[in-house]
Amino acid sequence: MKALVTLIVLTLFLSRMDGTAxxxxRLKVSENRRFLVTETGQPFFWLGDTAWELFHRLTREEALHYxxxxxxxxxxxxxxxxxxxxxGLNTPNPYGHRPLVENDPTRPDVREGPDNDYWEHVDFIVRAANQRxxxxxxxxxxxxxxxxxWGTGPEIFTPQNAEIYGEWLGRRYRNAGVIWILGGDRPVETDTHREIIxxxxRGLRRGDGGAHLITFHPVGGAGSAQWFHTEPWLDFNMRQNGHGTEFNGRYEQTRADYDRTPVKPVLDGEPIYEDHPVHFDPARQGHSIAADARRAAYWDLFSGAFGHTYGHHSIWQFWSPExxxxxxxxLPxxxxxxQxxxxxMRHAKQLLLSRPFLTRIPDDSVLIPDRIPTSVPGAGRYRFVATRDTAGTYAMVYVPVGRPFRVRxxxxHAERVRAWWFSPRNGRAQSAGEFPAAGEQAFTPPDPGEHLDWVLVLDDATRNYPPPGQP
Incomplete structure (x- = not known):
């Protein structure tokens, strides 16, 4: 009865988010279950940023700058x-506000009047994001x-109050441009954990009427599919391939989730951050660089991901010297x-959107393995990966190092192939010539220097696609 009364009270604090989005x-899963599209069927490229502490640490002016x-x-x-x-429960936001009364998820701290509680600050940021x-x-x-x-806790959720909180949150942001991400970098170890999620x-679905997609952010090295793949509420799988720099054992798992049945879209929601301690071990391995972040993006995308999330180690925590x-x-x-x-990151988005998007599949068979396979397709930080469309009108090979390789x-599926070199570093494309669409062809990247990655793009010459990366 107490929970019911609490829910009734909470519903009185209906969202100030009406019309925000x-x-x-609205977004939905594509008909082939591989991508996200808009309600009219247009491709949606998820290019995400991890701003975990955005609502908690930034002022409104700082949030708008971000x-x-x-x-x-x-x-x-x-x-x-x-x-x-x-x-996030006990340290207030920059305006002195906390999210819950007595850390009770059934009692969000909402107050009458404008701009005087934690949730109105969240409203402001969500609205500002949607407007942009x-x-x-x-x-x-x-x-x-x-x-x-690990972390500061405290544990406050049970299956009962999680559903009430989810319904309240769903109602509040029913009309906003949001995608629900359950979880939050913790393992699902018990039946109680599963029931909380x-x-x-259930609460979110009841609150927003099914208006928004739902996924789950897992612990490092895992994916939502590990615990919830067949759950009807899970619209797409999210992985956290995490803060290492190797393809093997990490980014190759994106393809493993792509190959699961039933088919669901897959995304890496937390790859290695830029300027992050590699494997959390800076004394031995130092901090990551932009090349590490680029490799993660193209490995994921060419292995079947429908989009990609970037992250920076200073941004997620909004670190500043104080x-x-x-x-x-x-860095601050x-x-x-x-950085x-x-x-x-936008170059990857522009590249893939410059070719038919919703028919794209991963296909490393485009590559011909070298006599020494650890050279091509390679391993560790030096793995080549390939993608193409189902109609055979284009193919792409991500080339992380400047060594020669061969393709089929x-x-x-044409008589002639127009080839391009596309730079993930500056988004520029240059012609690589025309070739028969038969047999094998060797390619060598334009610049064999270290950390100078490339994408080889092969097009059906009759399609007259624009240069890669151009609309």
């Missing part, structure tokens, strides 16, 4: 957490609030906004 189309920057850089999704990781063409990948909570494997999903650092951030967050990896030209 008027200019953002959102304006990411919108200009071509991002489409901002991943942020309502009940944040870094003591950005969807919010909204995590209802970070995972240490239901499984204190399922209950929150704050305690988490795991050795290198405002400076980190302009090269962030600027280069009959991957293109």
């Amino acid at each position: 008027a200019d953002l189309p 959102l304006d920057t990411r919108a200009r850089q071509g991002f489409t999704v901002i991943q942020a957490v309502a009940l944040a990781e870094v003591d 063409g950005l969807y919010i990948g909204l995590l209802p909570t970070w995972g240490d609030k239901w499984n204190k494997k 399922r209950a929150m999903a 704050r305690p650092p988490v795991n050795h951030p290198l 967050w405002r400076q980190a906004l302009h 090269p990896g962030a600027l280069q 030209m009959n991957a293109i």
